[in-house]
Amino acid sequence: MPPAPAGASAAASAARAREHLLRLLEPVVSGAGFDLEDVTVAAAGRRSLVRVTVDADGGIDLDAVAVVSRLVSDTLDADADDVTGPRALAGAYVLEVSSPGVDRPLTEPRHWRRAAGRLVKVDVDGASVVGRVLAADDSAVVLEVDGAERRAAFDDLGPGRVQVEFSRAGHSDDDEDEEV
Incomplete structure (x- = not known):
């Protein structure tokens, strides 16, 4: 069986990272009183671009985005430091937190x-x-x-x-x- 094309491998890796992030971040975001709507991971040069979409009844304001950004960033950093299990991100990342459009x-x-x-x-x-x-x-x-x-x-x-x-x-x- 021939090896999978490089693009397929990258897509599978991004899908695994997304699933890991959803499992990792859902309890953190819901614990803060918000709903985790989506997480996407994309390559951005040498870094990963992590987009986290959150919502709540009544919407979210900039203060809520700041709270979620801090919580998500702390969680991602702790996940990167965990050498005992799989990590969602292999290196540096850029984090974007927003509400759904x-x-x-x-x-x-x-x-x-x-x-x-x-x-x-x-x-x-x-x-x-x-x-x-x-x-x-x-x-x-x-x-x-x-x-x-x-x-x-x-x-x-x-x-x-x-x-x-x-x-x-x-x-x-x-x-x-x-x-x-």
């Missing part, structure tokens, strides 16, 4: 819950639907579609996408422009 697919009940009030596009039972998220629990989401409420079980949904709205019908920005 608007383009993140809505795939988990918590994603849908956090999107309450937002306009989304999603496949429901194979048909594309655009509606506003009214509510979500652990089993379903309630959407307002064409003025009617529609409850859809997560098993019947594809990944949802938040739609960017520059102005929302029926809502005025006048409240934000009031003089104090």
